[in-house]
Amino acid sequence: MKCHVRFLFVLFFATVISSCTDEKPKILIIGDSISLGYTPFVKANFADKAIIEHNPGNAQHTGTGLQKIKEWIGDGEWDIVQFNWGLWDLCYRHPDSKVQGNRDKVNGKVTFSVEDYSANLDSIVAMLKERTDAKLIFVTISYVPEKEAGRFSDDALKYNEAAKKIMEKHGVEVNDVFEKSAMIHSKFGSGQDNVHYTEEGYKALGETISNFLFKKIE
Template sequence: MNSTGEPGRMIEGRKPPLNIFLPLFLYPVILILIACSSVDAADRPNIVVIMADEKSEITEQRTNQNGQRSREVSNHGSNIALASKEELYLDRKLAFANPEVDNPNLPNVLLIGDSISIGYTAYVRRDLIGKADVYRIPTNAKNSAYGLEHLNDWLEMKSLKWDVIHFNWGLWDLCYRHPESNVQGNRDKVNGTLTESLEGYRSNMKKIVARLKQTDATLIWCTTTPVPAGEAGRKLGDDVKYNLVAAEIMKANKVRINDLHSHALLRLPETMVREGDVHFTEEGYIHLGSKVAEEVSAAIAKRAADSRREIE
């Protein structure tokens, strides 16, 4: 693998030595590479993930099987692709690679959400390099009842003052599940039981917002992304119903709203990972991440402006 992280691509300007014994040297190396490529990604002891911001500042993170960052190297002047779909969507280790050291000169951002937020977290970090330290909770936030139960632990997972908290619950709440269903997640909208009713969701979200407001952070509610036709455990249109309930609560509490639902629709269905699946392709997560980063940036700017006015 070359310095750009792309296998088999020669570095520009560097020519291989013209040696008649080169094929003899390369043959065992090729055999080793073929053998390694056949090993499942989950069995590899280390996974290399590469991010790049628009200024081509590259951050290479080597992550072990526990998702803990063991090495970080910065480079400049290169043009390297983002994390692959395998690394982002299947392994998802990069999403949980929170900053090891807080930069006191940057605002602290906390992302809370389900697998959709796990998918776009890496791209939000990329877009906010130099603007904010972006953290996420160490797990999938699942449904609102689960979130309410664990919220205190997540808010206190680091001794940091949160400046912006971007959060969502919904897709798990509106999902029907049945213990005998063989579909992933035991989803079954025909025979299953709804995880959380609209009224239960309303009650949980009111309590969650009340707790989040105690942090004095700028809060951003992210609308639940679309439920596609053919989803095994979710009914078409329920995403809109739950979003309306959440929006009512957010408006009453003067919480900013990031309409990620409408933003996602701009690139659907081509960014669906597969038909009837609520998840997205890598391009889809980049699309969502850019919107989240934009909303977080706006909140940071407003917070800074308000602070200056208070000082004046």
């Protein structure tokens, strides 16, 4: 009888240890349409290694982030939260523009100045730290082509530098994808007037993101 009880105890203990060992890390990706494009490829790359989720829909700009970050984090049971904003923040729009999204960098108004972008990121990171113990990773703004209707190419660099200062302040790791995204866009971009990518481009971006994240769960 004692041997039987001991066997059951050992079996139960082994089952508990096994279930804990097999539990995959949970990674939440928060971001705009660029992240929506590469997330399926990241999921495929992590199929046997981690659970990858994306916030519902497009995270748009930091103003949306301030409103919804607590909802997206939920119970906070994440191992990694990767987040990015910027392409919407630095975009100029005008209500009379006929270009998709009312983009117009000649007559339009910027969504958030670089100063407001910094302040919003500062608040978002503080909220993230309050809601989750996950490792935080910020992904920089990707390449902006010269002919984009609502965005100035150089603004991506200015906003990225501002974001890096905020991340340094909070001790948040940065995955700076700008240069790699520029190289990918030159081969697999959707055009010199478009910040988006072809499927091959998103696959390449997914590899870049995955390679960075792989090192964080090893």
